[in-house]
Amino acid sequence: MSTGDLWVFVEKREEEINPVVFELLAKGCLLNEHLSGSVIAACIGKLKVSQRDMLSSYGAEKVISLFGEEEASHGSYDYIEIAELLYAAVKESKPSILLAGATFLGRSVMPLLAVKLGTGLTADCTELEVDPERNILLQTRPAFGGNILATIECAVKRPQMATVRPHVFGMDMVRRACKIEIEKRHYNVSGISPLKVLETVIEKEKFDITESEVVVSGGRGLGASAGFGLLEKLAHKLNGVVGASRGAVDLGWISNSHQVGQTGHTVNPRLYIACGISGAIQHLAGMKGSETIIAINEDPDAPIFEIADYGIVGDLYEILPKIIERLK
Ligand SMILES: Cc1cc2nc3c(=O)[nH]c(=O)nc-3n(C[C@H](O)[C@H](O)[C@H](O)COP(=O)(O)OP(=O)(O)OC[C@H]3O[C@@H](n4cnc5c(N)ncnc54)[C@H](O)[C@@H]3O)c2cc1C
Incomplete structure (x- = not known):
């Protein structure tokens, strides 16, 4: 039985929160008007106070920070470890909806997580709505070579998972939560990933x-x-x-x-x-x-x-x- 909570995966790059997270939180607040739970930001590792404030100002009512039993030896988590941490947290809390950016990381973590949870995932959504009668997430994305827009439902399994590309939703739908709740959780993910991250190289695009x-x-x-x-x-x-x-x-x-x-x-x-x-x-x-x-x-x-x-x-x-x- 899911809680009705809506979770947004807080993706960080070089310790900065990816702006798509704020877009998803703002959208999540609108969706949540038809749901019974809270809007929760699920983050991996530590957050600065200013980052928590930002999450709060875009509508997060609570932040859950997930840690491994011991910090990964290279100081960060790879996508397999992130999927494991989220898996443990989702199994424990049973959110109804889990959203993530359709970024390089989101596209790596979410399919892995969906398979582990045995639920569905709609990638690259261009619209999200909640059917108020049935409290089901309606996930719209282009299909059949982009010639139609298909609306997909995950009718039975939970959480309902979707990724959304950056800039699909604006960040102007801001709603300030009163006081943000913080929770830290530790799960043992050591030795789970066969990957070893030697170095992270960020490509500097000439223009964005x-x-x-x-x-x-x-x-x-x-x-x-x-x-x-x-x-x-x-x-x-x-x-x-x-x-x-x-x-x-x-x-x-x-x-x-x-x-x-x-x-x-x-x-x-x-x-x-x-x-x-x-x-x-x-x-x-x-x-x-x-x-x-x-x-x-x-x-x-x-x-x-x-x-x-x-x-x-x-x-x-x-x-x-x-x-x-x-x-x-
Ligand atoms: C799976 C899939 C994904 C796709 N993804 C994308 C995508 O991401 N982005 C994208 O853009 N397309 C995408 N397409 C392609 C899309 O379907 C169109 O083919 C493409 O957008 C057409 O490009 P266009 O408008 O430049 O060309 P055209 O459709 O050929 O239009 C050219 C226009 O220019 C006008 N024109 C001609 N000369 C002049 C002039 N001198 N002054 C003023 N107007 C003039 C014409 O009247 C015409 O309307 C995708 C297609 C598929 C199947």
Whole structure:
């Protein structure tokens, strides 16, 4: 029998909490309005006081810190040990829902944990809701090559587990919990993992499209890779970065670190400008959360106009230079 509690796995990288945790807590608070339990942050190892305060301000009512019997010899836990710690804690507390970021770590830990718990896991969800009648988590994700959105239920087994990519949910749904409860637990995971972490190397990305407040994206409508030069000029003026549709990436016009969409990055900037992008569902999946969307397309029936706040019908090569000129 599960408790009705909703847990969020607190992922840390270089001792910093991954921002996706705050997005999940904020969303968890909304989901919890239909559940009977608490929103709990499940963290591995120690947390700073400022980090607990952050978790609290995004809605965590309680933090459970999980430790091995003795600190792992290399000072941190690998994904197998993390899965074991979570497994022991979940078995003990029986939460109803467990959410994690669809990050490299989340994607490694959660499937392992789901198998150990004998429950289901929906990866890469784009929406989560609770059916208020049945208190069941409705987990929506693209399926069949992204052509449909499937809503998946884990009807019997508990916890209901889902991962969500960073930036799918905003962090603006903040609810402050009154006083956060702290609990420490120790479980014996020593010797469980066959892995030995020798060194952790963090890749330094040149730019992070997901963090920018302005994204100027180009698609196949640019006609050639040179078109991205024009987008760079506009992005530069707006202090933004350049994004792309998969159509443009597949043509080799720009690297896939710029790709926005279902198989690229999810962005929710203050301003998204789509230039020569038709608005396929897989592209929309990665940018529909943007605050303001401007679309430039010569086809007045392009689907991108259905979600755009402002639409400009015409040739982007006539329109963009004029906008850049006006911004001088
Ligand atoms: C499993 C799967 C995953 C996918 N993941 C992604 C993803 O992550 N991201 C993504 O973007 N796509 C993804 N796709 C591909 C997606 O379905 C579309 O094929 C792709 O988004 C189309 O790119 P586009 O809009 O640039 O090209 P098109 O659909 O060819 O659109 C080009 C647009 O440019 C307009 N245009 C042409 N010339 C001009 C001009 N001079 N001025 C103004 N407008 C002009 C045209 O009217 C047209 O609307 C995925 C597909 C699958 C099956």
